[in-house]
Amino acid sequence: MKGLRACLVAAVLCFTSSVPIAHAAGAPKQTLRVFAAASLADAFREIATAFEREHPGLEVQLNLAGSQQLASQLANGAAADVFASADERWMSDVREKQLVDGEPRVFAHNRLVVILPRTNPARIGRLQDLTRRGIKLVVGADAVPVGRYSREMLQNLARLDGFDVDYARRVLANVVSEEENVKSVVGKVQLGEADAGIVYRSDVTPAIARYVRAIEIPEPANVLARYPIATLAGSRMPDDARAFVALVLSPSGQSVLQRRGIMPVTGTP
């Protein structure tokens, strides 16, 4: 049975292009494996570098993918030390399977924006235009945190003045692709293939902003994405895992997040 599971895990891992390859030779560095939501990519790369500087002899291996995909890899036995999810749903999922060690902590927030290619091929001027027939909208799949948040946000908009009660349904009818992580949504818009996409505000990095423009979502309708982080029960280096989580929650970790457009959670106990 162990073998079958290993096969399945291998299959799952093969699907994710983001799995880093273990370093072969060199100094026998210990590797801390951090599974993090795709939207955390830039921030966590920076935090990982800082962590490695503080802990010589330790190497951080980041596995960046949709949170649902990471949760599935963990459930199928993938070895990891830290899990940072883009929503609480997948953290609870992993937790229910007894894979989490201790209490998860929310370490960051995020907001959604609608992005358009710079050229704005569909001439979208405001959020109401997203209901126009023939618009090519790309969103995250429902299992992906950003996809769930997007649907929630559209429902919220439908309750605002100036929006149709039917708004969410009509916008979702324009979806041409459901992506497996938020970065794929960004990619489709950045390439100009989609007319619009719903992503996190932090995804509109300076590099991306050269290709896309963002439409802000009215604050009362926007959702607050909550990112929990936890050390994992299967970790063989729990102290280092806790140290990594502590760094993420520390003022310096929080300031890295803030610089990357992710909202720090200030004043958490």
Place this chain on the structure above:
Amino acid sequence: MSHAPDARFAAAGRPSPPLIPGLAIAAIGVLVLLLALPFVGLIARVSPRTLLVRLGEPAVLEALRLSLLTSISATALVVILGTPAAYLLATREFRGKRLLEVLIQLPMVLPPTVAGFALLMAFGRMGFAGHWLSAFGVSLPFTTVGVILAQVFMAAPFFIAPARAGFAGVDPRLLDAAATLRASETQRFLRVMLPLALPSLVAGVSLSGARALGEFGATITFAGNLPGVTQTMPLAVYVALQSDLDAAVVLSVLLLVMSFGLLLGLGSAPPGWMGVRSGAGHPGSPPHR
């Protein structure tokens, strides 16, 4: 009908020390285990009852319908577009032939994601051909036609290679005989080449059909992922793997059975088609008159 491959095998099969067969059997055993175990694991994962119940689910049927529609269309296109190319490569020498060969083989070795990205660069809305197409209101990404295009791109070499070998393997003397009977090239093709090469063509159909059925990377990159429009069975498996493992297993078993059946039923590849490139039966040379 003593063909080149036979001669080759005879040369390779000279008396060998008795140790080799034992090792060879061990190697084959390892290989068979390696290939078969994942499939056994997959099938053992789900009870026949669950399998039957879940097979009837709309989501599964939707993916199945889309997969059948796209892979059958893609295979038909591959045969229509690929047969002349295979014939040309098997019977003619021309400048740039080697380049054409490589171009046709390239999708076999290219990572499918790269292929999908390249397709976007060409046929995407901002791609150079797609830009031109969109002037006529034609847009391929995010459409079922886009899925078929991705499948044709990836599956064509799997038809062309065996088809070409089949054409090249037709005894040139038969063609000469037909020519002395004043058969035109078209007649020689239809009456001599095609019937004799038919087993290879059928093998090519099954290989390319199975490849189209299993296409994933180019499809999700170029055509996106939407149930009923672009979410074929492999994409549905990928999505289900992350949320509904049972559904993933059911779809995988279904794909496995279909591919197995396709290869078993039609794929009786004529011996030596993979090896046509070496030995006396060089595909380009013999029947060219």
